[in-house]
Amino acid sequence: MKRPIFARMYARVRPTLDQHGAAEHRRRLLAGAVGEVIEVGAGDGGNFAHYPAEVSQVLAVEPEPFLRAHAEQAAAKAPARVKVVEGTADQLPAPDASxxxxxxxxxxxxxxxQRIALAEARRVLRPGGELRFYEHVAxxxxxxxxxxQRALDATIWPFFVGGCHTHRDTATAISSAGFTIEELDAFEFPPDQKSPASPHILGRAVRTG
Ligand SMILES: C[S@@+](CC[C@H](N)C(=O)[O-])C[C@H]1O[C@@H](n2cnc3c(N)ncnc32)[C@H](O)[C@@H]1O
Incomplete structure (x- = not known):
């Protein structure tokens, strides 16, 4: 899945956003995580520095080759053991409940x-396993x-922003996919600058059943 213009833009912008608060969101996203982890769509590896020592291995799946190459560099410097592989959210390279x-x-x-991606996340999670999420939402x-947001999603936004959509009710999609949301923080980011992608959620859901 090549998105060369978006990938270059994201690899440039992501560190700046991290400096302005996103790094703290990433730290909260991953605090307390333990065991075997799959990160879906890891981008240039912005989360890797934030995995706690209790994480035994991270399998980071990324479809875009430019971002994947950057993620491999970030993996080499990460405190946790991170392996970067090619793949997509609808077909994660892991057995059921693993x-x-x-x-x-x-x-x-x-x-x-989202329904397919979340069903796949649920498939690979062991019962009681956690979905950690940090997403911009409707x-x-x-x-x-x-x-x-609805107008942008129907026109230019996905084309210019790497297939992104701004008007997705991701918390409802997570609950509908067989997860119980145990923690959810909703906030605007960046706080001082409204954009179509400002509303965010960050939290933790547990695989039910
Ligand atoms: C905005 S970037 C976020 C990257 C990273 N997760 C982060 O937090 O910085 C969106 C990422 O989703 C990836 N992506 C897009 N479609 C995907 C799919 N179907 N499966 C997995 N990843 C996908 C893109 O290649 C890109 O790395």
């Missing part, structure tokens, strides 16, 4: 079908921003 944690960070906005219904 991992402790699946991490999705700013990726459920871009997958073609604005609350009735807000003018929600209308703007």
């Amino acid at each position: 991992v402790d944690v699946v991490v999705v960070s700013l990726v459920l906005c871009s997958v073609p079908d 604005a609350e219904p009735g807000r003018r921003l929600a209308t703007v």
